[in-house]
Amino acid sequence: PTAIRNIRHLSEREATLAALRESEEKYRALFEQSIDATFVSTPAGELLDVNASFLELFGWDREETRRLNAAVGYADAADRARFRRALEREGSVRDCALRLRRKDGTPLDCVVSATVRRDAEGRPREYHGVIRDVTGQKRVTEALLQSEERHRALFEQVPAGAFFYDLNLRVTAFNERFREMTRLPREQLAGFSVRRIQDPRVLPAFEPVLRGEAASYEGPYLTPTGVEMWIVIRVAPLRDAAGQVVGGVGVVEDHTAHRRAEQERAHLLEREQSARAEAEMAARRARFLAEASELFTASLDPAATLESLSALLVPRLADSCVVYLLDAEGAVQRLAAVHADPERQARIRDRLHRYAPELDCLVPPVAHVLRTGEARFVATAEARRGDENPRCEERRGDLDPAALLVVPLRARGRILGALSLGFESARTPDADDRGLVEEVARRAALAVDNAQLHGEVQKALQTRKRVMQAVSHDLRNPLTSIMLNSTSLLSPRVAAELDPPVLDAIGTISLAAEQMERLIQDLLDVTRLEAGHFALDRTPQDLALLVGSGLAVIEPIAERRSVRLTTRVRGELPILPLDGGRILQVLSNLVENAIKFTPEGGEVCVAVEATAEGARVSVADPGPGIEEEHLAHLFTPFWQGVPSGRRSAGLGLTIARGIVEAHGGRLGVES
Secondary structure: OHHHHHHHHHHHHHHHHHHHHHHHHHHHHHHHHOOOEEEEEOOOOEEEEEOHHHHHHHOOOHHHHHOOEHHHHEOOHHHHHHHHHHHHHHOEEEEEEEEEEOOOOOEEEEEEEEEEEEOOOOOEEEEEEEEEEOHHHHHHHHHHHHHHHHHHHHHHHOOOEEEEEEOOOEEEEEOHHHHHHHOOOHHHHOOOEHHHOOOOOOHHHOHHHHOOOOEEEEEEEEOOOOOEEEEEEEEEEEEOOOOOEEEEEEEEEEOHHHHHHHHHHHHHHHHHHHHHHHHHHHHHHHHHHHHHHHHHHHOOOHHHHHHHHHHHHOOOOOOEEEEEEEOOOOOEEEEEEEEOOHHHHHHHHHHHHHOOOOHHHOOHHHHHHHHHOOOEEEEHHHHHOOOOOHHHHHHHHOOOOOEEEEEEEEEOOEEEEEEEEEEOOOOOOOHHHHHHHHHHHHHHHHHHHHHHHHHHHHHHHHHHHHHHHHHHHHHHHHHHHHHHHHHHHOOHHHHOOOOHHHHHHHHHHHHHHHHHHHHHHHHHHHHHHHHOOOOOOOEEEEHHHHHHHHHHHHHHHHHHOOOEEEEEEEOOOOEEEEOHHHHHHHHHHHHHHHHHOOOOOOEEEEEEEEOOOOEEEEEEOOOOOOOHHHHOOOOOOOOOOOOOOOOOOOOHHHHHHHHHHHOOOOOOOOO
16 A cells, blocks of 8 residues: 555656646746746846847846846836835836836837735745837827827917817817807807807808818908908818718808908009009109200290290190290290191191281180180180180181190289190190190290390490490590599699698599599400400519519508518419509509408408419408308409498409419419
8 A cells, every 4th residue: 555655656746747838838838928028136136047039139148147136227216116125015016107128228218017926935036027018009199199289289379270170060179269260169069059140251162071072262251249250261071091071171260450451552552553653754754844944945036945945845745836926015025836746737837937927816715825824724715705806817827736725924013925836636635744735834934034134234334334435545545634624733832832722622522533533444345254255464573572572662651550461471482474463453452451341450461372283372361351141242343341431443353363374373262
């Protein structure tokens, strides 16, 4: 029995060992073939066993794992400590997220499940665990979450209104911009049915989506709160995985401001085009007026000016032009007649020159303008209406335009004449043309008036010239007799026999005669200067000596006025070809004027200096100066400045400048 019992125990042990070997083989097969990384380690981290998936996941070979501590596989030591505490406390851990790293340092996001095998005393002996690499899955999840977040942010931040709706056309989601555009509270907008939109123009845009078709609408929209907008709606169907339409998505853009901006831009464009047209018109007007102004300044002959003006107006502004002028007695003159057609112009000019114009026989609009100064624009039929005076029969053929524009030539409140423009049937002047013609007529009238005034001035100048010549020559004969007789009476032999009062009177007469002689000489000099016949007797002169001799003569005058007369010479003065007498006349005039306006005790300085052009002579005094507005008239003949007790004919400075300019020099003044 004992032997039998031993045999039985032996058989059971072999069976148990065989079962154990089979179990270990199954475990090893499962351990090695697991797609997850599987490991066995000691609590200290020594790896006891790993499968092929572990080696593949972390990049170690089997020999390296035998010398490897599991701690090097953790990216964070704190994670390892946390995982170990949880495992030893709970006995097992399921799906613990850990950040591990491969042999090359690449981080891995893993999920670890592990259990603890303990010894007889309950102390941790081995860790058995499974590691699953979820790096790719985590990235996909994070990408999905990020994508959803981006779409959510885009949905909320898109500047347009965005919304989703179901097959019942009820709003299922919307962004804040859409809510702002609908003007509805958020709680009312959730579940809002598109069919409740009161504006019938918008609703048809949503229905094609139910059939799987995209649609759009652009136009006005009245919100439920009564606000008028201009919107653009684009909607598209939403489909499930099977391709069935489950709803729609829409985008609404508020183009109200854009629409208003377009309208404003169109308005501005219209204004710009109008302004450009006005600018072009203004430029054309300015060019035309510039051409007309050149004509008005080109000649002082009114007939030639108006003839050129008529040629400028025809055919640019009119088809024909006739200019009428009134003379001093009020008689009518035709100074120009121009027509775009040369043959008609010849006939018109022949007719106008054949018949003398009479105010009562002119075309009624022309006669009206010449009488009243009021511009007229009439049709030909009206132009031909008027009295039936037989003497005026010839006027019927003057002009045959479809319309007639007559504007007055007015200057200084006087009607000088009229400008008559004719227009054919296909051409009619607009308001701009009429305004331009009136401006041209105003300038033409000024030109005519200036020409007439110039003629009157020339006549006056000629008359003054003749009077000055006659007076200067006719006065010289009796003046010469007075000077000779006064000189003989003042001779020593005769003066000894005369009483002192008589001698004083004769001296006064002699002094007055000398003054008259100088005045007559001044008048003759001015006459010669204006006629361009002023002659000089030039000889080589030392300017310094010439000035010195002249000042020596004037010195007594300065002493009587208690005025110091000083001279400064700078540089080496050249010998110049001068008329010595005339230069002394200039110097005497300037220095005596300076002495006249210098207070007692003052100083008049005469400076002579060499220049690149020759020499410069200046006379400076400390007098009161000359007003700015008087400087321009200082050298004008017969002009008088501020009235004073001592008056002259006002010719001294005029003659002085003429003498200097005749020498090729310049005379100026600084105050």
